[in-house]
Amino acid sequence: MRWAILIILLLAFPAVFCRLLSVGAGAASGLLFLFLLILPLLLSALMLPLPLKDSGTVRYESIPWVTGTLIFINVMVFILWQGGDFFGTMTAETLQDAKQAYFSEVQRNWSYGFRTSFLREGIGIGAFSAFTSMFMHGGLTHLLGNMVYLWAFGRRIEDACGPWRFLLFYLFAGMIAGIGSAILTPPLIVDFPGVPPELDIPSIGASGAIAGVMGAYLLMFPGARVTCLWGIGMGIRLIIVFPLKLFTGEGTWRWTVSIPSWILLVFFAINNIIPSFETMQEESAFGGVNTIAHMTGFLAALAIFLFVRKDLLMRYISGRRL
Amino acid sequence: MDAKTLYNQGVAAIRDRKDKEEGRRLLTQSLRLDPNNERAWLWLSRTITDPQKALRCVERALNINPTNPAAKKLQQHYRTQLTGGGAGTVTTGAVSLGALATSKRPKTTRAEHKKIDLLMSRAQKLMDVGRTEDAIAQWVSVLDIRPDHEIALREAVRNLMKLKYADDAKELVNRAIAAGSTAPSIYLTAIDFAKRDQNPNRVDELRMALVQLPKADDELISRVVDDYMRVGDHGPATDILELAIHAHPESQKLLFRMGKLHEEMGRDEEAMQYFNKAAKRGGSKEGREADKMLQNYRPVLTDRERGSTSLAWREAAGFGVVFLMMGFQDAGLNFLSMGARWAGVILSIIGGYLIVTATSSPQQQPLASWLGGQVPPKKKQALPEEVQRGQAFQEPTELPILSVYTRAVFGVIGGVLLIIAFWLVFSTALGLLSNPKDFFLPSWDLIFDESVLLP
Numbered sequence: 001m002r003w004a005i006l007i008i009l010l011l012a013f014p015a016v017f018c019r020l021l022s023v024g025a026g027a028a029s030g031l032l033f034l035f036l037l038i039l040p041l042l043l044s045a046l047m048l049p050l051p052l053k054d055s056g057t058v059r060y061e062s063i064p065w066v067t068g069t070l071i072f073i074n075v076m077v078f079i080l081w082q083g084g085d086f087f088g089t090m091t092a093e094t095l096q097d098a099k100q101a102y103f104s105e106v107q108r109n110w111s112y113g114f115r116t117s118f119l120r121e122g123i124g125i126g127a128f129s130a131f132t133s134m135f136m137h138g139g140l141t142h143l144l145g146n147m148v149y150l151w152a153f154g155r156r157i158e159d160a161c162g163p164w165r166f167l168l169f170y171l172f173a174g175m176i177a178g179i180g181s182a183i184l185t186p187p188l189i190v191d192f193p194g195v196p197p198e199l200d201i202p203s204i205g206a207s208g209a210i211a212g213v214m215g216a217y218l219l220m221f222p223g224a225r226v227t228c229l230w231g232i233g234m235g236i237r238l239i240i241v242f243p244l245k246l247f248t249g250e251g252t253w254r255w256t257v258s259i260p261s262w263i264l265l266v267f268f269a270i271n272n273i274i275p276s277f278e279t280m281q282e283e284s285a286f287g288g289v290n291t292i293a294h295m296t297g298f299l300a301a302l303a304i305f306l307f308v309r310k311d312l313l314m315r316y317i318s319g320r321r322l
Numbered sequence: 323m324d325a326k327t328l329y330n331q332g333v334a335a336i337r338d339r340k341d342k343e344e345g346r347r348l349l350t351q352s353l354r355l356d357p358n359n360e361r362a363w364l365w366l367s368r369t370i371t372d373p374q375k376a377l378r379c380v381e382r383a384l385n386i387n388p389t390n391p392a393a394k395k396l397q398q399h400y401r402t403q404l405t406g407g408g409a410g411t412v413t414t415g416a417v418s419l420g421a422l423a424t425s426k427r428p429k430t431t432r433a434e435h436k437k438i439d440l441l442m443s444r445a446q447k448l449m450d451v452g453r454t455e456d457a458i459a460q461w462v463s464v465l466d467i468r469p470d471h472e473i474a475l476r477e478a479v480r481n482l483m484k485l486k487y488a489d490d491a492k493e494l495v496n497r498a499i500a501a502g503s504t505a506p507s508i509y510l511t512a513i514d515f516a517k518r519d520q521n522p523n524r525v526d527e528l529r530m531a532l533v534q535l536p537k538a539d540d541e542l543i544s545r546v547v548d549d550y551m552r553v554g555d556h557g558p559a560t561d562i563l564e565l566a567i568h569a570h571p572e573s574q575k576l577l578f579r580m581g582k583l584h585e586e587m588g589r590d591e592e593a594m595q596y597f598n599k600a601a602k603r604g605g606s607k608e609g610r611e612a613d614k615m616l617q618n619y620r621p622v623l624t625d626r627e628r629g630s631t632s633l634a635w636r637e638a639a640g641f642g643v644v645f646l647m648m649g650f651q652d653a654g655l656n657f658l659s660m661g662a663r664w665a666g667v668i669l670s671i672i673g674g675y676l677i678v679t680a681t682s683s684p685q686q687q688p689l690a691s692w693l694g695g696q697v698p699p700k701k702k703q704a705l706p707e708e709v710q711r712g713q714a715f716q717e718p719t720e721l722p723i724l725s726v727y728t729r730a731v732f733g734v735i736g737g738v739l740l741i742i743a744f745w746l747v748f749s750t751a752l753g754l755l756s757n758p759k760d761f762f763l764p765s766w767d768l769i770f771d772e773s774v775l776l777p
Binding site: 111118126127183306309 | 623624627630633636637639640641643644647648650651652654655682683748750751753754755758759760761762763764765766768769770
């Protein structure tokens, strides 16, 4: 099975390359493109820690197959299915072409994104939208940010659950995020002919599922330290390390900071719970970041105890080190 | 003439005729024939004006007989002369650990460098013509200037050993150490000598000094540890490694080695800590090995966990909640409308249980016993692939396990039930695939009408 996945990965890469080349990204513009892709992520990391990996504790398997596969699928779906229209809006030669690409993108999001009406009224693709929306993303930064978080936290949870149970938990968390969003997000109130008065805005992205993975991580390994990219942390280190090095010659500089996972919980809560309550209190939602889905997906972590390996569960219950 | 005669004549020359030169010559010849004559060494020391050289002779006597009171007095006398009456370095035998710790020997002057070069060149020429003893004398002269000159020492020791002057060689090595040498090779040679003398305390002291040297590499330190491990001395091996790690805190190899040592001693917690440290420090081979070793410290399944039916049902409940959420969505976010989907949820729990039993809980009791399971045979030694998979340290089991055929049947039935469950819980969505219904999609005008901006 693992060899099959590896072969698929190797065969898919040429397809990805050709796709990228076909939309006309030249070398220089490609570099600029990559920089612009990473820049928003780096800018957000100035204020909020961006987790890169965790450190220490026991490991079961050295290769996170399912985490890697999920990342691969997400990337493939974006590049091969959504990428044409997404890149099309940026590389179109005329305004009409750009509009056409944008229109196509919107149609796709509204057809396959998670929509409350699909569930309540049994239309469109119905409950399948819970799964299709999980693998769609609104842009490269959206995709990259989610995949970074998935890589940082998903591996340990896959360790703790085993590959298949982790996949089940991931899908479960994504579903819970969608359900929570559907129930708690007020519809968009629109007064326009031909448009339903209470319009459900489609939701796409793996954020809800990843919030669940993150919540599970914090529940299972609250004392674990996570290596993060964090501007404020680097600033603090600069204040301490630089004088130390100047006066004593000791102290080493690192670009990353190691933060206990419970601190990340605090940041996550501040970043999501408060906006969620604001959204719920409003009569109409316009869109943007679906913080309600993040919050409810996070709560899905409580179910992690149904998915973890039995030996790890017993150790957790008995208070022993995981 | 024999050694004794030469010795008597030498002593007579010194005592009766006050001829130190003659006495030195005769005693040197005597000692070549019989290097274990401690009294000859003491008499020889009296013929030498240089207190450092004299001290060496006295220390040779003490090596032969550490309890010789005259030798001890002379040693103290010469040490006092050398250190100017101060405490100086502390020596045990001929190993000066104090000198090692704060090794700040005086810098060799340019003139001394020149002299050393000249002596080395002379020594080489003498060796080329086969005059080994004279060459040795040149090297010894180099060592008089710089006792820790590595090349001179190596050559002198090697050739002295060839000529079977082991004690002389040992003396030179000890002098180099006393002078604060930081060359690992010198310490290794000293260790060999100490082993030859069957002096285990000295061996330990030298090893401890060796592993703290800045130039001591990980390979060398590992060999020292292996020496202890070969004879089952875990305690000194641990001490050595601790000293080495203190001196080389960034060394993954040493951290990994310490982890292995603790693992061999059955100290799992300590082993895990060291493997963790080694794994954290980066992607070297030892770091990856440490990471692999950490896999061996996974929680160990006990028979209580293996045989637990409730834990298996817990996993099946995981299937249940997933299918429940699927059914809830498919029913329009209304539990009351789920209808037949509840049957799907129940089937998913049963199907999930069968799959769990087939895969991760084949030893549930009393199920495995009822279905004719057999207790698996005990394995004597873990196979390499089991170590690789982190299964080397599984607790042995006394519980019967379902046969492969039974597990296969359970798996197939469980899979079929899950498929049926999926069909039940996702009935509406599956129906939409064959019978799609229209739904609202933003039109072109709606998207690009500035009065209505839809996301």
